[in-house]
Amino acid sequence: MPPKDEETVKLQKELEELIKKCQEEAGKCSDCKLEEKCADLADMPKIRLTTKKLLKGHINKVNSVHYSGDSRHTVTGSLDGKLIIWDTWTGNKIQVIPLRSSWVMSVAFAKSGNFVACGGMDNMCTVYDVNNRDGTGAAKITRELLGYEGFLSSCRFLDDQTLVTGSGDMKICVWNLESGVRTQEYEAHAGDVVSISLSPDQNKFVTGSVDKTCKLWDTRDGKCFQTFFGHSADVNSVCFHPNGYNFATASEDKTCRLFDIRGDQELACYKPPSGNPGFTSCGLSLSGRFIFCGSDDNNVHIWDTLKCAHNGTLQGHENRITSLCVAPSGLGISTCSWDNHVRVWG
Known part of the structure; x- marks a missing residue:
């Protein structure tokens, strides 16, 4: 019997060959490329976004930013051990929340604006009620969700009572925040679950992982009904189209991509015109015509999603x-960086 590592390598090779075969078969069904089909569309003008607010307050690397449903307030999490809730219209701090662990990796703002959640290397997810204060004047902790066997890498509110989390133990969990009970738990990927994005109707969500794949899930029964291949390195970020x-998607393989759920395959691949940056995060404009991708070259790259043209x-x-x-x-974009700052673009 061959050693286990040789057997693993053999299985991995068989899997890669099978994935390649599936991609080739899917390619045969494609009558043209997206940019070819959209070639006759008028070119979009260059986007002229500028920094409307430079939010200073953190004193260490800022790892995550997320908007409230009012499109005005954001929450940011930093390695300085603080969550800060900002008014992006005025640039003012609304609340500063001290954390028990400074190793925060993900933050989430409930659509209602009533709760924020965060987690990271402390292997748990902490939920705060921003409308109630504790004895120190900071937002009150309402839940500490324990039981992860790896770091908390991503979290998103379905509503004020329900939270979805992904973690370094390759699992996805759905929590009832009123009871603090896990209502669903399942092995999601063959690697860390890095990013979660909810569909506009809240009935589905997509996950990205270091196993190079993305998966589509149903929030109602927790079932995975599609897996998407194409990236050759970690998928750092996923974002549902409006x-x-x-x-x-945004990936360490230095590409951003657009996938189609109904066609069960990749529609387009976006690469910068110069340089060779890896991409850490992505977002789509309200119309879906533009994709914004944060990178490790300190810039946000923009593409026309239909014509696959770099816009700036x-x-x-x-x-x-x-x-x-x-x-x-759709009227603003917030970005955060290892330069300790948060920028609001508009």
Whole structure:
């Protein structure tokens, strides 16, 4: 019997060959490329976004940013051990929440604006009620969700009572926040679950993983009904298209991609015109016509999703961009970086 490592290598090779065969068969069904089909569309003008607010307050790397449903307030999490809730219209801090662990990797704002959640290397997810304060004046902890066997890498609110989390133990969990009980738990990927994005109707969500794949799930029964291949390295970020039928990805393989759920395959691949940056985060405009991707070259790259043409870059950060979030209204973009700052673009 061959050693286990040789057997694993053999199985991995068989899997790669099978994936390649599936991609070739899917390619045969494609009558043309997206950019070819959209070649006769008028070119979009260059996007002229500037930094409307530079949010200073963190004193260490800022790892995550997320908008509230009002498109005005954001929450950011930093290695300085603080969550900060910002008013992006005025640039003012609304609340500063001290954390028990400074190793925060993901933050989430409930659509209602009533709760924020965060987690990271402390292997748990902590939920705060921003409308109630504890004895120190900080937002009150309502739940500490324990039981992870790896770091908490991503979290998103379905509503004020339900939270979805992904973690380094390769699992996805759905929590009832009123009872603090896990209502669903399942082995999701063959590697860390890095990113989660909810569909516009909240009935589905897509996950990205270091196993190079993305998976589509049903929030109602927790079943995975599609797996998407194409990336050759970690999928760092996923973002649902506003139409609910597509989603975008950003990867360490130095590409961003657009996948189609109904066609069960990749629609387009976006690469920068120069340089060779890896991509850490992505977001889509309200119309879905533009994709914004934060990268480790300190810039946000923009593409026309239909014509696959590079539209420009947003420059200003002085270090790696770690997270990007488009306001639900589509009227603003917030980015955070290892330069300790948060920028609001508009």
